[in-house]
Amino acid sequence: MKVIFKNGKILNETFEKESSSQEIKDINMVIEELKSKKEYIHSLKIDWIIEFFNEISRYWIGNKELETKVGTLKHLADFFTKENTTSMLNFALRGDYKILDNFIDLNQIKYVYHCQPRGLVVQWLSGNVPLLGLYSIFMAMLTKNVSLIKASSKAYKELLILLESLNNVNTEYIKGSEFLETITVVLVDNNDTKTHNEMSSSADVRVAWGGHEAIQTIINLKKDVFCEDIVFGPKYSYGVIDKEALVDYKKIAQRLAFDICTFDQQACSSPHTIFVEENNQTSAVVFAEELAKNIDFITKKMLPKENEGAQKKLEILTQRAKYSMMEETRDIKDIESTKDSKVFSSENTDWTVICSNEEGLYNACFSRVIHVKPIDNISKLKQYNDKKKQTLGIALNKQNRKEIINEITLNGIDRCPRFGDMTLFESPWDGMFPIDRLVRWVALSKKRD
Amino acid sequence: MKVDELIEKDAYSMPSSEKQTLFLEAMKESIRFHYNNCNEFKNYLDYLKFDINSEYSLEDLPYLPIPIFKEMELITGSKEDIKTTINSSSTTSNKPSKIPLDKITMKRQQIALKNIMSSYLGKERRIFIIFDKKSTIENRGQNTSSRASAILGMLPFAKSMKFVLNDDLEFDMELFKEAIDSISSSNNDDRESGEKIKICFFGFTWIIYKTYLSIRKDLKKLEQFRILIKELSRLSNDKKVLHIGGWKKLKEIAVEKSQFNNEIGMITNVDIKEIIDFYGMTEQLGTVYPDCEEGYKHASLYSEIIIRDQNTLLPLEVGKAGLIQLITPLPNSYPGISILTEDVGELIGIDNCKCGRKGKYFIFKKRVEKAPIKGCGDTL
Numbered sequence: 112m113k114v115i116f117k118n119g120k121i122l123n124e125t126f127e128k129e130s131s132s133q134e135i136k137d138i139n140m141v142i143e144e145l146k147s148k149k150e151y152i153h154s155l156k157i158d159w160i161i162e163f164f165n166e167i168s169r170y171w172i173g174n175k176e177l178e179t180k181v182g183t184l185k186h187l188a189d190f191f192t193k194e195n196t197t198s199m200l201n202f203a204l205r206g207d208y209k210i211l212d213n214f215i216d217l218n219q220i221k222y223v224y225h226c227q228p229r230g231l232v233v234q235w236l237s238g239n240v241p242l243l244g245l246y247s248i249f250m251a252m253l254t255k256n257v258s259l260i261k262a263s264s265k266a267y268k269e270l271l272i273l274l275e276s277l278n279n280v281n282t283e284y285i286k287g288s289e290f291l292e293t294i295t296v297v298l299v300d301n302n303d304t305k306t307h308n309e310m311s312s313s314a315d316v317r318v319a320w321g322g323h324e325a326i327q328t329i330i331n332l333k334k335d336v337f338c339e340d341i342v343f344g345p346k347y348s349y350g351v352i353d354k355e356a357l358v359d360y361k362k363i364a365q366r367l368a369f370d371i372c373t374f375d376q377q378a379c380s381s382p383h384t385i386f387v388e389e390n391n392q393t394s395a396v397v398f399a400e401e402l403a404k405n406i407d408f409i410t411k412k413m414l415p416k417e418n419e420g421a422q423k424k425l426e427i428l429t430q431r432a433k434y435s436m437m438e439e440t441r442d443i444k445d446i447e448s449t450k451d452s453k454v455f456s457s458e459n460t461d462w463t464v465i466c467s468n469e470e471g472l473y474n475a476c477f478s479r480v481i482h483v484k485p486i487d488n489i490s491k492l493k494q495y496n497d498k499k500k501q502t503l504g505i506a507l508n509k510q511n512r513k514e515i516i517n518e519i520t521l522n523g524i525d526r527c528p529r530f531g532d533m534t535l536f537e538s539p540w541d542g543m544f545p546i547d548r549l550v551r552w553v554a555l556s557k558k559r560d
Numbered sequence: 561m562k563v564d565e566l567i568e569k570d571a572y573s574m575p576s577s578e579k580q581t582l583f584l585e586a587m588k589e590s591i592r593f594h595y596n597n598c599n600e601f602k603n604y605l606d607y608l609k610f611d612i613n614s615e616y617s618l619e620d621l622p623y624l625p626i627p628i629f630k631e632m633e634l635i636t637g638s639k640e641d642i643k644t645t646i647n648s649s650s651t652t653s654n655k656p657s658k659i660p661l662d663k664i665t666m667k668r669q670q671i672a673l674k675n676i677m678s679s680y681l682g683k684e685r686r687i688f689i690i691f692d693k694k695s696t697i698e699n700r701g702q703n704t705s706s707r708a709s710a711i712l713g714m715l716p717f718a719k720s721m722k723f724v725l726n727d728d729l730e731f732d733m734e735l736f737k738e739a740i741d742s743i744s745s746s747n748n749d750d751r752e753s754g755e756k757i758k759i760c761f762f763g764f765t766w767i768i769y770k771t772y773l774s775i776r777k778d779l780k781k782l783e784q785f786r787i788l789i790k791e792l793s794r795l796s797n798d799k800k801v802l803h804i805g806g807w808k809k810l811k812e813i814a815v816e817k818s819q820f821n822n823e824i825g826m827i828t829n830v831d832i833k834e835i836i837d838f839y840g841m842t843e844q845l846g847t848v849y850p851d852c853e854e855g856y857k858h859a860s861l862y863s864e865i866i867i868r869d870q871n872t873l874l875p876l877e878v879g880k881a882g883l884i885q886l887i888t889p890l891p892n893s894y895p896g897i898s899i900l901t902e903d904v905g906e907l908i909g910i911d912n913c914k915c916g917r918k919g920k921y922f923i924f925k926k927r928v929e930k931a932p933i934k935g936c937g938d939t940l
Binding site: 237238243320321322323343344345346347348374376377378379380381418420421422424425426428429431432433435436437438454459460472474475477499 | 600601603604606607608624625626627628631632634870871872873883900902904928929930935936937938939940
């Protein structure tokens with residue numbers, strides 16, 4: 112077990128030669144140190160914290176040096192502006208974010224209310240989308256909690272660089288370096304069940320980002336009976352376009368291509384299947400071809416793909432082979448559009464768009480492989496939705512779109528953003544307000560006359 | 561067809577420069593055949609924009625990723641001609657590969673296998689002591705498991721076959737003793753005819769090792785086994801161990817090839833140099849790649865190997881490790897003539913192995929690792 116970030120300093124030799132990571136045997140010392148910062152963070156006014164994050168946002172926006180190291184920061188920066196933070200807190204905390212400082216009258220008859228931090232938030236971050244973890248880290252800070260973060264051993268560099276950058280931000284009331292003392296980042300071997308259990312059982316809130324296996328492991332760790340769990344993932348997302356919206360298919364393809372390329376489809380909100388309600392002008396295959404052009408453009412000019420490894424390459428090649436082989440063997444009399452079905456792909460394994468009329472959702476291959484399928488009735492999507500389905504990207508122009516969404520999201524789907532916004536983190540997420548789970552509500556009787 | 565001419569020739573005596581033209585011609589003929597007789601294969605080549613009438617080299621040949629045989633049952637020609645379907649052991653996924661074989665393919669595979677294996681086992685038939693259960697090759701119906709297929713493939717080299725595992729795939733000392741007794745009595749007959757007894761222990765790598773572990777942990781059993789091996793060694797001083805099926809299950813329990821060879825060599829009283837690991841796959845039966853005396857695997861005249869870079873998938877030169885692509889014109893009933901495997905290998909040289917066999921020679925390094933899901937996204 113290693114401590115790689117503490118008191119605002121990166122302690123890993125792999126990219127900081129002057130300092131070295133701290134090999135430790137007992138995580139409890141780290142936990143106790145963090146707990147000792149609870150009083151400090153509790154003493155901060157929420158307006159000071161909001162102001163601090165607003166300054167971070169400003170510092171990050173257009174910071175080319177930082178973006179070269181960690182990639183685009185736009186959404187992260189936008190998310191933590193004063194305006195967005197205030198709005199998000201108000202929305203999650205029944206209308207008044209100052210409830211984090213004081214008892215507030217929420218127009219209830221008997222009580223006034225105040226939100227206390229839960230205490231120690233232990234966060235397990237996932238591998239390929241390390242920056243997503245910053246949302247939950249900052250949310251914990253906004254709600255005045257201290258955080259012990261278990262980073263992924265394969266992807267933590269960007270996370271630490273961004274955390275360290277907080278040292279450069281100072282506001283009237285908060286000094287970045289001091290605020291960072293409320294966070295410690297560690298690397299713990301997956302087999303070190305003892306340490307994972309110690310971290311888990313000391314948590315007041317457990318935050319887990321990751322795929323099925325990772326989440327299952329974390330959920331099964333020992334925990335305090337009063338501990339709250341916030342689970343991000345493992346989820347599946349997809350999209351739908353109705354025939355009315357399809358008129359504007361080129362713009363939709365542009366926006367959707369971003370959703371597919373961002374995070375190489377590793378995020379829980381990344382789409383894997385797109386259902387297209389065809390109209391007289393545009394078939395699913397025409398849309399697929401347009402989508403392919405846009406993914407190709409983004410891959411070449413904006414978001415190059417990370418190397419996926421040999422096994423994934425074989426999986427991609429297999430998908431391409433399978434669907435290209437099926438092209439003519441399908442009964443083209445069944446559905447008019449079928450005769451157009453096709454595989455569009457890059458020469459290498461960078462991206463693949465498969466248009467087929469197979470029923471149902473496509474089992475995610477990740478790595479910029481997307482299935483486009485015609486659908487004759489959008490209500491059919493209801494049968495695919497369960498608790499595992501998270502985001503349904505939409506381009507719906509039907510008059511009764513709210514009724515349709517209401518019908519199909521009965522058993523699953525937590526958000527229906529327009530294409531282009533699918534992977535943008537927001538609150539609520541995964542059907543919950545994370546902020547609400549990071550606080551403990553205290554009720555105080557109003558003074559009686 | 562040209563492939564039938566090819567398999568009539570010796571497996572390892574033709575130098576690469578000479579092989580190149582012959583082999584490519586056979587492959588071109590094979591490509592055309594499958595293109596014209598397998599709709600799926602035609603669609604695939606059309607998708608790849610591969611013109612079967614263009615001038616191309618072996619490196620330009622399109623390849624099928626090997627998992628496609630788990631996804632689809634690909635048949636060239638008529639389904640009525642299929643005599644049996646081989647199912648792979650499906651160790652890496654729950655889905656087996658399904659390989660349909662017609663009479664022509666089976667015949668070619670038998671000839672190729674015979675020519676290849678006789679270079680390693682000699683021309684004389686051996687008594688095969690098989691680490692498997694007899695029922696593996698019985699009651700097969702239309703489907704044949706890869707284990708049954710491997711055992712049956714050894715028939716042309718076998719004087720007789722003695723199965724030493726029971727139906728629970730556990731070592732049966734009685735069966736082993738019966739095998740030795742029967743060899744002993746046949747020895748008396750052979751002595752009269754002047755024929756020497758040659759033995760071959762045969763089985764899947766993981767089954768042989770599992771059997772070894774079960775014998776080793778039981779001291780009484782171990783002692784009995786040793787006595788019988790001693791008797792066998794008295795009867796024959798020409799013994800080999802031939803094993804197949806890959807290392808995946810042994811890697812899981814951290815057993816490397818050298819350890820396997822040492823332990824199996826010791827318990828069977830077989831010289832390590834006579835332990836032959838042969839590489840091959842259900843998707844291309846017949847063209848197998850046994851270890852030569854120098855420890856390398858050779859591509860025979862009937863197949864070719866290309867090592868491809870794991871990132872770019874471009875062909876690599878001698879000395880660099882990458883994905884193994886296997887090419888053969890043997891299949892007639894399915895289009896598995898050029899496949900990209902999930903295995904990593906390294907080309908060691910061409911035509912100059914000290915063992916004297918010509919052609920490309922290589923080593924198998926490992927299976928490619930499964931890519932874990934790294935983000936918060938998941939499959940269905």
